[in-house]
Amino acid sequence: MATREEIAEALAGMTLFADLAMPQLLGVAGRFEEAFFAEGSRVLRQGLTGSAFYVILDGEAAVLVDAVQRATLGRGEFFGEVSTLLGEPPTADVVAVRPLRCVVLPGSEVESFLIDHPKVTYRMLQAQSRRLRNANRARG
């Protein structure tokens, strides 16, 4: 990894970006930046301002609230969107449990990105709805 073309290819296989054609995916790949996190390193920090939106290209991450693990995330999954959409610090730590490759969009660019790509917004809303449904089921 990874040239813009390789990133676009990787995104093409993800549900979140399933409705975009290659020229648009190349645009998306140019707008996000790739990042690598060694095993054990923190990606998102609970309570710290100025965070970003992440989509996992490869690897695995754990979501921890007050140091208690709540979920794991893998390829094609995303995190950080809640804090960037609400303009609040993240309410969880996200830690790489295996070497983790992501693409990252700064929080300040998430709004314009989602407005420019309504199909991605729709897919994100679907994923969020699934998370909410599962959380409600778990609670019920």
Next chain:
Amino acid sequence: MADPVRPYPPGTYPVIVIGSGPGGLQIAYELRRRGIDHAVLSADHGPGGMFRRWPFFQRLLSWTKPYAEAERNSRAFERWDWNSLIATEPELRGMQTEFMDGSSDFPSRPEMEASLAAFAERAGIQVRQDCRWESTRRDDTAQGPRFTLTTSDGIYVCTHLILAVGIAEPFSPPTPGIEHAVHYADTRPAETYAGKRLFIIGKQNSGFELASGLLQWASRITLASPSRARTSIETHSLVGVRARYVQPFEDSAMGGGVDILSASVDGISRVEGGLRVDLKRSDNGMPVSVDADEVIAATGFTCPLQDLPDLGVATFGQARLPAQTAFWESATVPGIHFGGTITSGASGLKKHGIPGYSGAVQGHRYNGRILVERLAQEHFGVAIERPAIALADLANHVLAEATNAPELWHQKAYLASVVSVSADAGIRDDGIVPLTHFLDTSGPDAIAMTIEADGEGAIFPVAYIRRGGAVEEHALEPHPLLAFEGTPYRRQIGALLDLIAPGASAS
């Protein structure tokens, strides 16, 4: 037989530095200052690194303000000087000012090169020039990893390898017909583009540098890449195209012979009378074609890490930057460290999308100093002084750092000025450390001061208070004149300091 004139003959050294650009020179200076035995090797014929060649149009995009409100040989002056290397001796400080002719606050390329060479000479930094690193072997010994380097001059062995080789390898994407394009690195003198229709692939600084420099020569200029170009004025940071290169945007807006396209290049082909570039628009996927006489790929550079990925050094991004710890060591191969522009691979928090400025001298010169301090402490038994601070001076110290510390201003939300408080050691100035290190390690109660920006134009100090092992972030108010030493700041910082050093607010 050893050449008596050239330093550092092949052999075994505790530390080997590769590179003689600003990154390598700063690290060599710091190693000598800390008394750590080392060798410096460089494939170049003289010191200066990229500034021996670039930028093409012979003027930097980083300034030095000789008449700024600070003594030229003071630490505070470094905030106003993006180009000089840093040192403790007065005659080695703010040296770029000696090499500027008054025509611009952006030094010319030869002025920068001359200043770096003079620093090396005045500081007595030795480099084995014309010595090319060719391959690397890693052996794990009882004492830790050991690296064996094959070079054009012979075999070198070390336990700590520091690579400051720049992001210097031209990169072109695998676009069909890319062989019809030349890379930015092979751009010819400006006048040879007179009357040509020029197509530039890429809308980063290098693309706009070429466009700006060729506005008066080319008959037409087209720039294209899939994403929209942003300027540093929009991002309120050094992210995006720098203000020095915005003229093509204005020309484009006026219909003045410059086109800036958001489109991906499908291919380049030879047609009668020149070249044709076939593109697809990013917004709607529709095809567009542009005829040109010359195509230049301003598509960036990668790290010339040779065979290090085979040794397990993980890299990322188009520049193939090595993934790094907070102290610029390979995240995957201990013992391999990085200096100079490559340290931008340790990206820090990038709060609000704003990175540290490790990709430029004003940022990475501090990384180099901190890297050597860390090595000195961890591996060479050198104690780094941690001066005591009186309780009555604590608030003053912290606010003075927020106002003047050049490390904090050049490496926003990346480097922090730390003071710790503990029962046995008292109040200690822990100096400048990477913010992520402070946040991700435990330690005594402490305050880490940073300067941060929100990406919308505000710049403000942030205090991270560590108390009982937990860290809380406290942003101070922005100030229209960036003066953070007045009463409201004193009151706010005093209340925060009282949490870890009771009585600090009373001073």
